[in-house]
Amino acid sequence: MTAADDIDSHDTGPAPADSPAERRRRKIRDAIIEAAERVFSNEGEAGLSIRRLADEVDYSPAAIYKYFRNKDELVIALKDAFFERLLAKIAGADNCDRPFLDRLRNCVVVYVQTALEHPNHYAAAFLTTSQSRPDEDYDGFRLSPSGQAYQWLRGMLEEGMRLGDLAPAPLALTTRSFWAGIHGLAILAIQMPNFLQPFPDEPTYKTADLLDYHADCIANGFVRREK
Amino acid sequence: MTAADDIDSHDTGPAPADSPAERRRRKIRDAIIEAAERVFSNEGEAGLSIRRLADEVDYSPAAIYKYFRNKDELVIALKDAFFERLLAKIAGADNCDRPFLDRLRNCVVVYVQTALEHPNHYAAAFLTTSQSRPDEDYDGFRLSPSGQAYQWLRGMLEEGMRLGDLAPAPLALTTRSFWAGIHGLAILAIQMPNFLQPFPDEPTYKTADLLDYHADCIANGFVRREK
DNA sequence: TAGAATAAGTGAACAGCGTTTATTTTTTGT
DNA sequence: ACAAAAAATAAACGCTGTTCACTTATTCTA
Numbered sequence: 236m237t238a239a240d241d242i243d244s245h246d247t248g249p250a251p252a253d254s255p256a257e258r259r260r261r262k263i264r265d266a267i268i269e270a271a272e273r274v275f276s277n278e279g280e281a282g283l284s285i286r287r288l289a290d291e292v293d294y295s296p297a298a299i300y301k302y303f304r305n306k307d308e309l310v311i312a313l314k315d316a317f318f319e320r321l322l323a324k325i326a327g328a329d330n331c332d333r334p335f336l337d338r339l340r341n342c343v344v345v346y347v348q349t350a351l352e353h354p355n356h357y358a359a360a361f362l363t364t365s366q367s368r369p370d371e372d373y374d375g376f377r378l379s380p381s382g383q384a385y386q387w388l389r390g391m392l393e394e395g396m397r398l399g400d401l402a403p404a405p406l407a408l409t410t411r412s413f414w415a416g417i418h419g420l421a422i423l424a425i426q427m428p429n430f431l432q433p434f435p436d437e438p439t440y441k442t443a444d445l446l447d448y449h450a451d452c453i454a455n456g457f458v459r460r461e462k
Numbered sequence: 463m464t465a466a467d468d469i470d471s472h473d474t475g476p477a478p479a480d481s482p483a484e485r486r487r488r489k490i491r492d493a494i495i496e497a498a499e500r501v502f503s504n505e506g507e508a509g510l511s512i513r514r515l516a517d518e519v520d521y522s523p524a525a526i527y528k529y530f531r532n533k534d535e536l537v538i539a540l541k542d543a544f545f546e547r548l549l550a551k552i553a554g555a556d557n558c559d560r561p562f563l564d565r566l567r568n569c570v571v572v573y574v575q576t577a578l579e580h581p582n583h584y585a586a587a588f589l590t591t592s593q594s595r596p597d598e599d600y601d602g603f604r605l606s607p608s609g610q611a612y613q614w615l616r617g618m619l620e621e622g623m624r625l626g627d628l629a630p631a632p633l634a635l636t637t638r639s640f641w642a643g644i645h646g647l648a649i650l651a652i653q654m655p656n657f658l659q660p661f662p663d664e665p666t667y668k669t670a671d672l673l674d675y676h677a678d679c680i681a682n683g684f685v686r687r688e689k
Numbered sequence: 690t691a692g693a694a695t696a697a698g699t700g701a702a703c704a705g706c707g708t709t710t711a712t713t714t715t716t717t718g719t
Numbered sequence: 720a721c722a723a724a725a726a727a728t729a730a731a732c733g734c735t736g737t738t739c740a741c742t743t744a745t746t747c748t749a
Contacts, residue, residue, distance in 0.1 A: 254717095256716080256717075256725085260726095284705080284706065284707085285706080285707060285708085286705080286706075286707090294727075294728090295727065295728045295729075296707085296708085296728090297708085297709080297710095297727075297728060297729080297730095298726075298727055298728070300707095300708075300709085301725090301726065301727075305707075305708075306707065306708090361649075361650070361653045361654060362653060373661060373662050376661075377661075381654075404675065405665065405667060406664070407660050407661075407664040407665060407667060408667060408671065408672055408675045408676075409675075411647075411650075411657065411672060411676075412647065412672065412675055412676040412679050413679075414646075414650065415643070415646035415647035415650050415676060416642070416643045416646055416679075416680070416683075417646070418646045418649070418650055419641075419642035419643055419644070419645045419646020419647070419649070419650075420638075420639065420642035420646070422588075422645070422646070422649060423588070423638075423641065423642050423645055423646075426588045426589060427588060430638065433634050434600060434603075434604075434634075435600050437633070437634040438632065438634060440632060440634060440635060444635065445635055445638060445639070448631070448635045448636075448639055449635075449638075449639040449642060451683075452639050452640075452643075452683035452684055453643070453683055454683075455682065455683040455684075456643075456678075456679035456680055456681075456682040456683030456684075457679055457682075457683075460687075481746095483696085483745075483746075487696095487697090490697095511734085511735065511736085512735080512736060512737085513734085513735080513736090521698075521699090522698065522699045522700075523699090523736085523737090524698075524699060524700080524701095524737085524738080524739090525697075525698055525699075527736095527737075527738085528696085528697065528698075532736075532737075533736065533737090
Protein backbone atom coordinates (compact mmCIF):
# COMPACT_ATOMS: atom_id res chain seq x y z
CA MET A 236 0.00 0.00 0.00
CA THR A 237 1.25 3.41 -0.85
CA ALA A 238 1.24 6.44 1.37
CA ALA A 239 -1.00 8.07 -1.17
CA ASP A 240 -3.78 5.68 -0.30
CA ASP A 241 -3.63 6.70 3.30
CA ILE A 242 -3.35 10.37 2.85
CA ASP A 243 -6.02 11.30 0.40
CA SER A 244 -8.80 8.77 0.56
CA HIS A 245 -11.33 11.11 2.10
CA ASP A 246 -14.17 8.75 2.79
CA THR A 247 -17.57 10.02 1.95
CA GLY A 248 -19.58 8.79 4.86
CA PRO A 249 -18.94 5.52 6.70
CA ALA A 250 -17.72 3.15 3.99
CA PRO A 251 -18.07 -0.56 4.68
CA ALA A 252 -14.84 -2.41 5.32
CA ASP A 253 -14.70 -4.17 1.96
CA SER A 254 -17.79 -4.42 -0.20
CA PRO A 255 -18.37 -4.61 -3.93
CA ALA A 256 -19.29 -0.95 -3.65
CA GLU A 257 -16.01 -0.07 -2.07
CA ARG A 258 -14.04 -2.13 -4.54
CA ARG A 259 -15.82 -0.39 -7.38
CA ARG A 260 -15.07 2.93 -5.81
CA ARG A 261 -11.40 2.14 -5.49
CA LYS A 262 -11.35 1.06 -9.10
CA ILE A 263 -12.66 4.40 -10.26
CA ARG A 264 -10.28 6.23 -7.99
CA ASP A 265 -7.40 4.27 -9.43
CA ALA A 266 -8.58 5.02 -12.95
CA ILE A 267 -8.53 8.72 -12.13
CA ILE A 268 -5.05 8.48 -10.69
CA GLU A 269 -3.85 6.49 -13.65
CA ALA A 270 -5.20 9.04 -16.10
CA ALA A 271 -3.74 11.84 -14.03
CA GLU A 272 -0.41 10.04 -13.97
CA ARG A 273 -0.46 9.74 -17.74
CA VAL A 274 -1.29 13.37 -18.41
CA PHE A 275 1.02 14.60 -15.70
CA SER A 276 3.98 12.62 -16.96
CA ASN A 277 3.66 14.01 -20.43
CA GLU A 278 2.59 17.56 -19.81
CA GLY A 279 3.18 18.34 -16.18
CA GLU A 280 0.91 20.07 -13.75
CA ALA A 281 0.05 22.75 -16.28
CA GLY A 282 -1.51 20.23 -18.64
CA LEU A 283 -3.46 18.51 -15.92
CA SER A 284 -6.89 20.07 -15.49
CA ILE A 285 -9.87 18.63 -13.67
CA ARG A 286 -12.03 19.05 -16.72
CA ARG A 287 -9.62 17.24 -18.97
CA LEU A 288 -9.12 14.52 -16.44
CA ALA A 289 -12.87 14.05 -16.14
CA ASP A 290 -13.03 13.79 -19.90
CA GLU A 291 -10.39 11.08 -20.00
CA VAL A 292 -12.15 8.89 -17.47
CA ASP A 293 -15.61 9.65 -18.90
CA TYR A 294 -17.04 11.44 -15.91
CA SER A 295 -18.22 14.93 -15.25
CA PRO A 296 -15.72 17.34 -13.69
CA ALA A 297 -17.76 17.49 -10.52
CA ALA A 298 -17.49 13.73 -10.12
CA ILE A 299 -13.75 14.00 -9.52
CA TYR A 300 -14.51 15.84 -6.31
CA LYS A 301 -16.23 12.76 -4.92
CA TYR A 302 -12.83 11.07 -4.99
CA PHE A 303 -10.46 13.94 -4.23
CA ARG A 304 -11.10 16.96 -2.09
CA ASN A 305 -9.42 19.18 -4.66
CA LYS A 306 -6.77 19.22 -7.34
CA ASP A 307 -3.98 19.70 -4.86
CA GLU A 308 -4.81 16.48 -3.09
CA LEU A 309 -4.70 14.63 -6.38
CA VAL A 310 -1.33 16.05 -7.29
CA ILE A 311 -0.02 15.22 -3.84
CA ALA A 312 -1.06 11.64 -4.44
CA LEU A 313 1.01 11.54 -7.64
CA LYS A 314 3.88 13.28 -5.94
CA ASP A 315 3.98 11.01 -2.91
CA ALA A 316 3.73 7.90 -5.03
CA PHE A 317 6.70 9.07 -7.06
CA PHE A 318 8.74 9.98 -4.04
CA GLU A 319 8.13 6.54 -2.67
CA ARG A 320 9.40 4.96 -5.88
CA LEU A 321 12.42 7.22 -5.72
CA LEU A 322 13.14 6.22 -2.16
CA ALA A 323 12.78 2.54 -3.00
CA LYS A 324 15.10 2.90 -5.96
CA ILE A 325 17.80 4.53 -3.88
CA ALA A 326 17.48 2.04 -1.08
CA GLY A 327 17.78 -0.70 -3.69
CA ALA A 328 20.87 0.86 -5.20
CA ASP A 329 22.47 0.96 -1.78
CA ASN A 330 22.12 -2.75 -1.14
CA CYS A 331 25.58 -3.66 -2.24
CA ASP A 332 28.58 -4.15 0.02
CA ARG A 333 31.01 -1.75 -1.56
CA PRO A 334 32.97 0.89 0.35
CA PHE A 335 30.85 3.57 1.93
CA LEU A 336 31.94 6.40 -0.32
CA ASP A 337 31.16 4.35 -3.42
CA ARG A 338 27.70 3.65 -2.08
CA LEU A 339 27.16 7.29 -1.26
CA ARG A 340 28.22 8.42 -4.72
CA ASN A 341 26.05 5.79 -6.28
CA CYS A 342 23.04 7.02 -4.36
CA VAL A 343 23.59 10.52 -5.63
CA VAL A 344 23.71 9.32 -9.21
CA VAL A 345 20.61 7.15 -8.84
CA TYR A 346 18.73 9.98 -7.17
CA VAL A 347 19.43 12.44 -9.95
CA GLN A 348 18.86 9.86 -12.67
CA THR A 349 15.46 8.97 -11.28
CA ALA A 350 14.54 12.63 -11.00
CA LEU A 351 15.51 13.14 -14.63
CA GLU A 352 13.40 10.18 -15.69
CA HIS A 353 10.31 11.77 -14.13
CA PRO A 354 11.02 15.46 -14.39
CA ASN A 355 7.46 16.66 -13.91
CA HIS A 356 6.97 14.58 -10.81
CA TYR A 357 10.22 15.59 -9.28
CA ALA A 358 9.74 19.27 -9.95
CA ALA A 359 6.19 19.22 -8.62
CA ALA A 360 7.36 17.52 -5.47
CA PHE A 361 9.18 20.67 -4.46
CA LEU A 362 6.58 23.32 -5.03
CA THR A 363 5.58 25.04 -1.85
CA THR A 364 1.86 24.43 -2.00
CA SER A 365 2.03 20.71 -1.70
CA GLN A 366 4.45 20.48 1.17
CA SER A 367 3.46 19.92 4.75
CA ARG A 368 4.92 22.24 7.32
CA PRO A 369 7.29 20.44 9.68
CA ASP A 370 6.90 22.83 12.59
CA GLU A 371 3.14 22.71 12.46
CA ASP A 372 2.84 19.08 11.56
CA TYR A 373 6.12 17.43 12.21
CA ASP A 374 4.79 13.90 12.36
CA GLY A 375 3.04 14.47 9.07
CA PHE A 376 6.35 15.45 7.53
CA ARG A 377 8.34 12.69 9.16
CA LEU A 378 6.00 10.05 7.83
CA SER A 379 5.69 11.60 4.38
CA PRO A 380 7.88 10.24 1.59
CA SER A 381 10.04 13.35 1.47
CA GLY A 382 10.42 13.19 5.22
CA GLN A 383 11.48 9.59 4.97
CA ALA A 384 13.95 10.48 2.28
CA TYR A 385 15.44 13.08 4.57
CA GLN A 386 15.71 10.64 7.43
CA TRP A 387 17.18 8.01 5.20
CA LEU A 388 19.87 10.37 3.99
CA ARG A 389 20.60 11.47 7.53
CA GLY A 390 21.05 7.87 8.54
CA MET A 391 23.44 7.24 5.71
CA LEU A 392 25.53 10.30 6.49
CA GLU A 393 25.61 9.33 10.14
CA GLU A 394 26.95 5.95 9.16
CA GLY A 395 29.64 7.63 7.09
CA MET A 396 30.75 9.66 10.08
CA ARG A 397 30.71 6.63 12.30
CA LEU A 398 32.87 4.77 9.82
CA GLY A 399 35.25 7.69 9.74
CA ASP A 400 34.74 8.27 6.03
CA LEU A 401 32.94 11.58 6.50
CA ALA A 402 34.12 14.52 8.54
CA PRO A 403 32.20 14.78 11.81
CA ALA A 404 29.69 17.64 11.83
CA PRO A 405 26.18 18.34 13.07
CA LEU A 406 23.88 16.02 11.17
CA ALA A 407 21.21 18.66 10.79
CA LEU A 408 23.66 20.77 8.80
CA THR A 409 25.29 17.95 6.91
CA THR A 410 22.04 16.39 5.77
CA ARG A 411 20.61 19.68 4.53
CA SER A 412 23.79 20.65 2.76
CA PHE A 413 24.23 17.28 1.12
CA TRP A 414 20.62 17.10 0.05
CA ALA A 415 20.92 20.59 -1.42
CA GLY A 416 23.87 19.42 -3.46
CA ILE A 417 21.95 16.53 -4.93
CA HIS A 418 18.72 18.41 -5.41
CA GLY A 419 20.48 21.31 -7.07
CA LEU A 420 21.69 19.28 -10.00
CA ALA A 421 18.38 17.48 -10.45
CA ILE A 422 16.19 20.55 -10.33
CA LEU A 423 18.53 22.67 -12.41
CA ALA A 424 18.70 19.99 -15.10
CA ILE A 425 14.93 19.76 -15.10
CA GLN A 426 13.95 23.39 -14.87
CA MET A 427 16.64 24.96 -16.98
CA PRO A 428 16.45 23.88 -20.59
CA ASN A 429 19.74 22.69 -21.98
CA PHE A 430 21.52 22.95 -18.67
CA LEU A 431 22.74 19.43 -19.29
CA GLN A 432 23.91 20.06 -22.83
CA PRO A 433 27.28 21.74 -23.29
CA PHE A 434 27.07 25.21 -24.81
CA PRO A 435 28.45 25.82 -28.29
CA ASP A 436 31.74 27.12 -26.96
CA GLU A 437 32.24 24.20 -24.60
CA PRO A 438 33.71 20.80 -25.34
CA THR A 439 31.16 18.00 -25.44
CA TYR A 440 30.61 15.58 -22.59
CA LYS A 441 28.12 12.93 -21.64
CA THR A 442 25.35 13.52 -19.12
CA ALA A 443 26.59 10.53 -17.17
CA ASP A 444 29.96 12.24 -16.88
CA LEU A 445 28.37 15.25 -15.27
CA LEU A 446 26.43 13.06 -12.84
CA ASP A 447 29.53 11.14 -11.86
CA TYR A 448 31.58 14.29 -11.52
CA HIS A 449 28.94 15.94 -9.39
CA ALA A 450 28.62 12.91 -7.14
CA ASP A 451 32.38 12.94 -6.75
CA CYS A 452 32.56 16.59 -5.84
CA ILE A 453 29.70 16.49 -3.38
CA ALA A 454 31.03 13.44 -1.61
CA ASN A 455 34.48 14.99 -1.62
CA GLY A 456 33.15 18.03 0.16
CA PHE A 457 32.09 15.97 3.15
CA VAL A 458 34.92 13.50 3.24
CA ARG A 459 37.16 13.33 6.27
CA ARG A 460 40.70 14.39 5.41
CA GLU A 461 43.54 12.71 7.20
CA LYS A 462 46.14 15.28 8.14
CA MET B 463 20.14 50.55 -18.33
CA THR B 464 18.88 47.18 -17.42
CA ALA B 465 18.69 44.18 -19.69
CA ALA B 466 14.97 44.23 -19.09
CA ASP B 467 14.72 47.45 -21.03
CA ASP B 468 16.33 45.87 -24.03
CA ILE B 469 14.53 42.63 -24.03
CA ASP B 470 10.92 43.46 -23.59
CA SER B 471 10.26 46.90 -24.90
CA HIS B 472 8.30 45.74 -27.90
CA ASP B 473 7.93 48.99 -29.76
CA THR B 474 4.56 49.60 -31.24
CA GLY B 475 5.54 51.05 -34.54
CA PRO B 476 8.65 53.16 -35.12
CA ALA B 477 9.02 55.12 -31.92
CA PRO B 478 11.00 58.38 -32.12
CA ALA B 479 14.36 58.31 -30.45
CA ASP B 480 13.39 60.42 -27.46
CA SER B 481 10.22 62.47 -27.50
CA PRO B 482 7.82 63.60 -24.79
CA ALA B 483 5.56 60.86 -26.05
CA GLU B 484 8.20 58.24 -25.57
CA ARG B 485 9.13 59.52 -22.17
CA ARG B 486 5.51 59.41 -21.13
CA ARG B 487 5.27 55.90 -22.43
CA ARG B 488 8.31 54.80 -20.49
CA LYS B 489 6.85 56.35 -17.39
CA ILE B 490 3.70 54.28 -17.66
CA ARG B 491 5.69 51.19 -18.43
CA ASP B 492 7.81 51.76 -15.35
CA ALA B 493 4.69 52.27 -13.26
CA ILE B 494 3.42 48.92 -14.44
CA ILE B 495 6.70 47.23 -13.64
CA GLU B 496 6.84 48.90 -10.26
CA ALA B 497 3.35 47.73 -9.37
CA ALA B 498 4.17 44.27 -10.65
CA GLU B 499 7.33 44.26 -8.59
CA ARG B 500 5.38 45.19 -5.48
CA VAL B 501 2.72 42.51 -5.92
CA PHE B 502 5.21 39.92 -7.05
CA SER B 503 7.51 40.44 -4.09
CA ASN B 504 4.72 39.94 -1.61
CA GLU B 505 2.63 37.27 -3.23
CA GLY B 506 4.66 35.73 -5.99
CA GLU B 507 3.60 34.92 -9.51
CA ALA B 508 0.36 33.39 -8.29
CA GLY B 509 -0.84 36.69 -6.86
CA LEU B 510 0.13 38.66 -9.93
CA SER B 511 -2.74 38.85 -12.39
CA ILE B 512 -3.11 41.20 -15.30
CA ARG B 513 -6.45 42.39 -14.06
CA ARG B 514 -5.15 43.20 -10.62
CA LEU B 515 -2.12 44.89 -12.07
CA ALA B 516 -4.31 46.99 -14.34
CA ASP B 517 -6.36 47.94 -11.32
CA GLU B 518 -3.30 49.07 -9.40
CA VAL B 519 -2.08 51.36 -12.14
CA ASP B 520 -5.60 52.57 -13.04
CA TYR B 521 -5.76 51.18 -16.53
CA SER B 522 -7.88 48.60 -18.23
CA PRO B 523 -6.48 45.08 -18.43
CA ALA B 524 -6.20 45.37 -22.19
CA ALA B 525 -3.97 48.41 -21.82
CA ILE B 526 -1.24 46.32 -20.24
CA TYR B 527 -0.87 44.53 -23.53
CA LYS B 528 0.19 47.75 -25.19
CA TYR B 529 3.29 47.65 -23.02
CA PHE B 530 3.97 43.94 -22.71
CA ARG B 531 3.27 41.24 -25.25
CA ASN B 532 1.97 38.96 -22.52
CA LYS B 533 2.28 38.17 -18.86
CA ASP B 534 5.36 36.05 -19.40
CA GLU B 535 7.26 38.95 -20.86
CA LEU B 536 6.41 41.05 -17.84
CA VAL B 537 7.56 38.38 -15.42
CA ILE B 538 10.75 37.95 -17.41
CA ALA B 539 11.39 41.65 -16.98
CA LEU B 540 11.10 41.29 -13.20
CA LYS B 541 13.20 38.16 -13.25
CA ASP B 542 15.99 39.61 -15.35
CA ALA B 543 16.11 42.77 -13.28
CA PHE B 544 16.49 40.69 -10.15
CA PHE B 545 19.14 38.47 -11.65
CA GLU B 546 21.09 41.53 -12.59
CA ARG B 547 20.94 42.82 -9.03
CA LEU B 548 22.06 39.39 -7.85
CA LEU B 549 24.98 39.40 -10.21
CA ALA B 550 26.00 42.88 -9.17
CA LYS B 551 25.83 41.94 -5.52
CA ILE B 552 28.06 38.93 -6.01
CA ALA B 553 30.53 40.82 -8.11
CA GLY B 554 30.63 43.45 -5.38
CA ALA B 555 31.21 40.87 -2.68
CA ASP B 556 34.14 39.52 -4.65
CA ASN B 557 35.97 42.81 -4.81
CA CYS B 558 38.21 42.16 -1.87
CA ASP B 559 41.75 40.84 -2.01
CA ARG B 560 41.42 37.86 0.25
CA PRO B 561 42.60 34.34 -0.62
CA PHE B 562 40.73 32.76 -3.50
CA LEU B 563 38.90 30.13 -1.47
CA ASP B 564 37.64 32.76 0.96
CA ARG B 565 36.32 34.79 -1.93
CA LEU B 566 34.67 31.75 -3.45
CA ARG B 567 32.98 30.80 -0.21
CA ASN B 568 31.85 34.34 0.31
CA CYS B 569 30.25 34.40 -3.12
CA VAL B 570 28.27 31.29 -2.30
CA VAL B 571 26.97 32.82 0.89
CA VAL B 572 26.05 36.10 -0.79
CA TYR B 573 24.32 34.26 -3.63
CA VAL B 574 22.13 32.23 -1.32
CA GLN B 575 21.47 35.16 1.00
CA THR B 576 20.29 37.31 -1.88
CA ALA B 577 18.09 34.53 -3.16
CA LEU B 578 16.51 34.18 0.27
CA GLU B 579 15.89 37.91 0.44
CA HIS B 580 13.85 37.74 -2.77
CA PRO B 581 12.44 34.23 -2.75
CA ASN B 582 9.70 34.80 -5.27
CA HIS B 583 12.03 36.36 -7.75
CA TYR B 584 14.65 33.71 -7.39
CA ALA B 585 12.21 30.84 -7.66
CA ALA B 586 10.52 32.35 -10.70
CA ALA B 587 13.86 32.80 -12.38
CA PHE B 588 14.20 29.04 -12.69
CA LEU B 589 10.84 28.05 -14.05
CA THR B 590 11.09 26.51 -17.48
CA THR B 591 8.73 28.81 -19.30
CA SER B 592 10.74 31.94 -18.90
CA GLN B 593 14.12 30.56 -19.91
CA SER B 594 15.66 31.00 -23.30
CA ARG B 595 17.02 27.91 -24.97
CA PRO B 596 20.78 28.02 -25.36
CA ASP B 597 20.99 25.66 -28.28
CA GLU B 598 18.38 27.54 -30.25
CA ASP B 599 19.35 30.99 -29.13
CA TYR B 600 22.78 30.78 -27.62
CA ASP B 601 23.60 34.45 -27.91
CA GLY B 602 20.31 35.25 -26.25
CA PHE B 603 21.29 33.10 -23.33
CA ARG B 604 24.85 34.31 -23.15
CA LEU B 605 23.74 37.91 -22.93
CA SER B 606 20.92 37.24 -20.50
CA PRO B 607 21.54 37.81 -16.81
CA SER B 608 21.49 34.12 -15.99
CA GLY B 609 23.90 33.51 -18.85
CA GLN B 610 26.18 36.18 -17.51
CA ALA B 611 25.98 34.65 -14.07
CA TYR B 612 27.04 31.34 -15.55
CA GLN B 613 29.96 32.89 -17.36
CA TRP B 614 31.00 34.84 -14.33
CA LEU B 615 31.07 31.69 -12.22
CA ARG B 616 32.99 29.87 -14.90
CA GLY B 617 35.56 32.64 -14.94
CA MET B 618 35.95 32.49 -11.21
CA LEU B 619 36.38 28.72 -11.16
CA GLU B 620 38.89 28.97 -13.97
CA GLU B 621 40.86 31.44 -11.92
CA GLY B 622 40.82 29.02 -9.00
CA MET B 623 42.26 26.28 -11.16
CA ARG B 624 44.89 28.59 -12.57
CA LEU B 625 45.89 29.58 -9.05
CA GLY B 626 46.11 25.92 -8.12
CA ASP B 627 43.47 26.22 -5.44
CA LEU B 628 40.92 24.12 -7.30
CA ALA B 629 41.48 20.70 -8.79
CA PRO B 630 41.81 20.88 -12.57
CA ALA B 631 38.73 19.58 -14.39
CA PRO B 632 36.65 20.42 -17.45
CA LEU B 633 35.12 23.82 -16.79
CA ALA B 634 31.81 22.83 -18.35
CA LEU B 635 31.40 20.16 -15.68
CA THR B 636 32.84 22.14 -12.81
CA THR B 637 30.72 25.19 -13.42
CA ARG B 638 27.48 23.20 -13.68
CA SER B 639 28.26 21.12 -10.63
CA PHE B 640 29.24 24.09 -8.54
CA TRP B 641 26.24 26.09 -9.60
CA ALA B 642 24.00 23.15 -8.76
CA GLY B 643 25.48 23.09 -5.29
CA ILE B 644 24.70 26.74 -4.70
CA HIS B 645 21.33 26.69 -6.36
CA GLY B 646 20.27 23.59 -4.47
CA LEU B 647 20.45 25.23 -1.08
CA ALA B 648 18.77 28.42 -2.26
CA ILE B 649 15.87 26.77 -4.02
CA LEU B 650 15.35 24.14 -1.34
CA ALA B 651 15.26 26.79 1.36
CA ILE B 652 12.75 28.77 -0.66
CA GLN B 653 10.50 26.03 -1.93
CA MET B 654 10.46 23.72 1.02
CA PRO B 655 8.88 25.34 4.05
CA ASN B 656 10.94 25.02 7.19
CA PHE B 657 13.86 23.44 5.40
CA LEU B 658 16.01 26.02 7.12
CA GLN B 659 14.57 25.47 10.58
CA PRO B 660 15.88 22.50 12.54
CA PHE B 661 13.29 19.82 13.14
CA PRO B 662 12.02 19.17 16.67
CA ASP B 663 14.41 16.28 17.18
CA GLU B 664 17.44 18.21 15.95
CA PRO B 665 19.65 20.60 17.89
CA THR B 666 19.14 24.25 17.00
CA TYR B 667 21.47 26.17 14.72
CA LYS B 668 21.51 29.52 12.97
CA THR B 669 20.71 29.92 9.30
CA ALA B 670 24.03 31.65 8.83
CA ASP B 671 25.72 28.53 10.19
CA LEU B 672 24.10 26.41 7.52
CA LEU B 673 25.09 28.85 4.79
CA ASP B 674 28.70 28.91 5.99
CA TYR B 675 28.81 25.16 6.34
CA HIS B 676 27.37 24.64 2.89
CA ALA B 677 29.80 27.08 1.32
CA ASP B 678 32.62 25.23 3.07
CA CYS B 679 31.52 21.83 1.85
CA ILE B 680 30.94 22.89 -1.72
CA ALA B 681 34.26 24.65 -1.98
CA ASN B 682 35.92 21.67 -0.31
CA GLY B 683 34.53 19.38 -2.98
CA PHE B 684 36.41 21.20 -5.69
CA VAL B 685 39.59 22.01 -3.84
CA ARG B 686 42.88 20.64 -5.10
CA ARG B 687 44.38 18.23 -2.61
CA GLU B 688 48.12 18.13 -2.27
CA LYS B 689 49.27 14.53 -1.96
C1' DT C 690 -5.02 75.79 -38.11
C1' DA C 691 -7.92 71.89 -40.18
C1' DG C 692 -7.69 67.28 -41.23
C1' DA C 693 -5.63 62.94 -41.76
C1' DA C 694 -2.78 59.43 -39.62
C1' DT C 695 -1.26 57.17 -35.69
C1' DA C 696 -1.10 55.78 -31.10
C1' DA C 697 -3.39 54.94 -26.62
C1' DG C 698 -6.99 53.16 -24.18
C1' DT C 699 -11.26 50.52 -23.45
C1' DG C 700 -15.55 47.24 -23.05
C1' DA C 701 -16.92 43.11 -24.17
C1' DA C 702 -16.16 38.82 -25.26
C1' DC C 703 -13.73 33.96 -25.76
C1' DA C 704 -11.98 29.96 -23.87
C1' DG C 705 -10.16 28.06 -20.14
C1' DC C 706 -9.57 27.17 -15.09
C1' DG C 707 -10.96 25.13 -9.92
C1' DT C 708 -14.82 24.62 -7.33
C1' DT C 709 -19.77 24.54 -5.39
C1' DT C 710 -24.74 23.85 -5.33
C1' DA C 711 -29.07 21.96 -6.34
C1' DT C 712 -30.87 18.28 -8.74
C1' DT C 713 -31.27 13.88 -10.86
C1' DT C 714 -29.92 9.14 -11.41
C1' DT C 715 -28.31 4.92 -9.60
C1' DT C 716 -27.42 1.70 -6.09
C1' DT C 717 -28.16 -0.23 -1.58
C1' DG C 718 -30.64 -2.17 2.44
C1' DT C 719 -35.08 -3.36 4.38
C1' DA D 720 -41.40 -2.84 -3.90
C1' DC D 721 -40.02 1.03 -1.46
C1' DA D 722 -37.31 4.17 1.30
C1' DA D 723 -32.66 5.69 2.33
C1' DA D 724 -28.14 6.65 0.76
C1' DA D 725 -24.65 7.19 -2.46
C1' DA D 726 -23.05 8.53 -7.12
C1' DA D 727 -23.19 11.45 -10.82
C1' DT D 728 -24.34 15.51 -13.14
C1' DA D 729 -25.70 20.23 -15.29
C1' DA D 730 -25.22 24.71 -14.44
C1' DA D 731 -23.35 28.30 -12.42
C1' DC D 732 -19.70 31.51 -9.82
C1' DG D 733 -15.65 33.89 -9.95
C1' DC D 734 -11.34 33.81 -11.52
C1' DT D 735 -7.57 33.60 -15.23
C1' DG D 736 -4.79 35.32 -19.88
C1' DT D 737 -5.77 37.17 -24.11
C1' DT D 738 -8.00 39.22 -28.35
C1' DC D 739 -10.84 42.32 -31.14
C1' DA D 740 -13.66 45.93 -32.62
C1' DC D 741 -14.21 50.34 -31.23
C1' DT D 742 -13.53 55.00 -29.21
C1' DT D 743 -10.66 58.62 -27.60
C1' DA D 744 -6.47 61.25 -27.49
C1' DT D 745 -2.31 62.67 -29.54
C1' DT D 746 0.93 63.68 -33.31
C1' DC D 747 2.22 64.98 -37.90
C1' DT D 748 1.46 67.11 -42.26
C1' DA D 749 -0.57 70.11 -45.79
